Amino acid sequence: MPRRREGKCACKGFYLERFVQPAVLLAVYQAPQHGFSILKQLSGASIVPTAGEQPLDPTGLYRMLKRMEEGGLLSSFQQHTDAGIRKVYGITPQGRECLRSWYTTLRGYRDGIDELMRRILDTVGMENTL
């Protein structure tokens, strides 16, 4: 028996894409850094669906970093600090290219959302309920 979500409908912003990939690319574009640093940075600033105000999940981020490195979007090197060894990620030329693609994609995506919102408003007419 599936342990269905309770009250976590996508209409409240749960389980929506959070654009971790472009947010990561942007972060390491600005400055190469390690996972936890990116985690803290994005927890305050990445796309966060409204209702939950969910902080960014660490597991998902670290998995994404790994996949992005495998995909050639990030490169990493070991940094030996007094606190131990950390993996520092930087952006690759392919990652920069990817970030440019993201910009175009996001623009089209936003326009599509705007269009959907317009259609909802036209049909439902929620001026009084919102």
Next chain:
Amino acid sequence: MPRRREGKCACKGFYLERFVQPAVLLAVYQAPQHGFSILKQLSGASIVPTAGEQPLDPTGLYRMLKRMEEGGLLSSFQQHTDAGIRKVYGITPQGRECLRSWYTTLRGYRDGIDELMRRILDTVGMENTL
């Protein structure tokens, strides 16, 4: 060995949320109808990430309809036509409430995307490359 996607990076719009749920709610709000009718309607008008121009996948839609009915957002009845029996979906009061939530969520989501785009532009400065 995972059969990884080739050239289907999310930055090109693949595997992004397509907002099938609110699009379905809107369609059946306008007029109760059966799955294939919704499929045809949404294939031209739902949120479609740019690059792929992918048509809406039937399997995903029919699965979504089933889940939405289970979740109380849609109700259905059997319609006996000369071409056989079809399941006609309509929106429930809970579905209408969900659609209203979607509007608010979409607005916040779009604003988040706008913010991300602004940050990308500020950092990368792509006036010349776009």
Next chain:
DNA sequence: GGAGCCTATTAGACTATGTCTAATATTATA
């Protein structure tokens, strides 16, 4: 009449990603 297309739906698998619990190890602080 058969080939191929349109309608209409379902099954099953795989992929990407969000979310959750939990575990581990070190260092800093109260």
Next chain:
DNA sequence: TATAATATTAGACATAGTCTAATAGGCTCC
């Protein structure tokens, strides 16, 4: 000394996009 913060990983589940494929009836065109 307890506990909070730093830093990362493992494993599982949920949602949803995508793909191949199968079925079955009705239609048109050659």
